[in-house]
Amino acid sequence: MAGNRVIDLSSDTSTRPGLGMRKAMAEAEVGDEQSAADPTTNALQERVADLLGKEAAVFLPSGTMCNQIALLVHCRPGDEVMAADVAHIFTSEAGGASTFAGVQTWPLASKRGIFGPADVVGAVRSAGRHSPRSRLVALEQTVNRGGGAVWPLAAIEAVADTARQRGLSVHMDGARILNAQVASGISAKRMAAPCDSVWLDLSKGLGCPVGGVLAGSRAFIDEAWNWKHRMGGAMRQSGVLAAAGLYALEHNVERLAEDHANARRLAELIGKLGDLRVMNPQVETNIVFLEPRGEQGALEIVAALAKRGVRMGASYGGMIRAVTHLDVTAEDMDVAAAAMAEVLRQARS
Ligand SMILES: *Cc1c(COP(=O)(O)O)cnc(C)c1O
Numbered sequence: 001m002a003g004n005r006v007i008d009l010s011s012d013t014s015t016r017p018g019l020g021m022r023k024a025m026a027e028a029e030v031g032d033e034q035s036a037a038d039p040t041t042n043a044l045q046e047r048v049a050d051l052l053g054k055e056a057a058v059f060l061p062s063g064t065m066c067n068q069i070a071l072l073v074h075c076r077p078g079d080e081v082m083a084a085d086v087a088h089i090f091t092s093e094a095g096g097a098s099t100f101a102g103v104q105t106w107p108l109a110s111k112r113g114i115f116g117p118a119d120v121v122g123a124v125r126s127a128g129r130h131s132p133r134s135r136l137v138a139l140e141q142t143v144n145r146g147g148g149a150v151w152p153l154a155a156i157e158a159v160a161d162t163a164r165q166r167g168l169s170v171h172m173d174g175a176r177i178l179n180a181q182v183a184s185g186i187s188a189k190r191m192a193a194p195c196d197s198v199w200l201d202l203s204k205g206l207g208c209p210v211g212g213v214l215a216g217s218r219a220f221i222d223e224a225w226n227w228k229h230r231m232g233g234a235m236r237q238s239g240v241l242a243a244a245g246l247y248a249l250e251h252n253v254e255r256l257a258e259d260h261a262n263a264r265r266l267a268e269l270i271g272k273l274g275d276l277r278v279m280n281p282q283v284e285t286n287i288v289f290l291e292p293r294g295e296q297g298a299l300e301i302v303a304a305l306a307k308r309g310v311r312m313g314a315s316y317g318g319m320i321r322a323v324t325h326l327d328v329t330a331e332d333m334d335v336a337a338a339a340m341a342e343v344l345r346q347a348r349s
Helices: 019-026 039-051 063-074 096-101 117-123 153-165 177-184 188-192 218-230 239-251 256-271 298-307 330-348
Strands: 056-060 080-084 104-108 134-140 169-174 197-201 212-216 276-278 287-292 320-323
Touching (some): 039 239, 063 096, 063 218, 153 169, 169 188, 256 276, 256 320, 256 330, 298 330
Parallel strands (some): 080 134, 169 197
Antiparallel strands (some): 287 320
């Protein structure tokens, strides 16, 4: 039994800002962000631009807005964007790509969200009056619906080279790029180098309540600022939020390794139960996808687990998604796996 405390593995956004973070927020120096006079927001933007190896960065209220603004800056209406079939841009942004940027999308068949140069070549439209203009390749680091799969550096470089040779730009949805950095030992800067734009999410495994930071060339970020205003994403004394981001980048990056170890532990324990197939036999980061093989479907299993104080998500393709983060511990994995064993046992009897 989990007692009164819920073990929430439904998302790595299921965190509460801790005391240190709240203190940093309370003490943040602030000003008007829109006049570039919020010193804490300015500091966060500089910090992330440096971390991702880009000239400039802009603080935005969410990762979704980072993606949408990137599409708006890179593309014109009628342009075509290619990305993996499972990309967040296609699956989870309420059709924003067509609503705001007015782009057409081409989902590429992928292996856990990873595709290769040949897929890009095959999807680029031939020139001609009838063709939409192929404009942008977007890739996700790590791949959310790919079970936290990490794009290898060589694959990023190969896809980006091919895209560039054909006149396309490259955008990286780096919501969990720091998970990829910690898992692979390759710096976020190197992974982002082949990309024209890249962002990271502060409200995923980093434990902040709000925000994403989008980075790119100075010209790209200047234009992103126009869209931030148009979309109502321009804030005022945003330093209280940016302070959480700076705190997280200082304290919550290296510890992502614990989340990865916990996810592996959970997958191993649940894999042994037999009734659930672990989608990715080797869990690379903090996301575990489980495919039910017995009578019960994902929704039933997730509901039964919730009654035992363990939250997981019913995700796409009839799968269950469990995500680790800084508000769950290694012992919680044992408790969660035991609750899962109990749910499966009851279903069998
Ligand atoms: C969560 C997520 C987003 C969107 O970020 P929000 O801050 O929730 O808007 C975009 N891409 C990926 C891969 C994500 O996991």
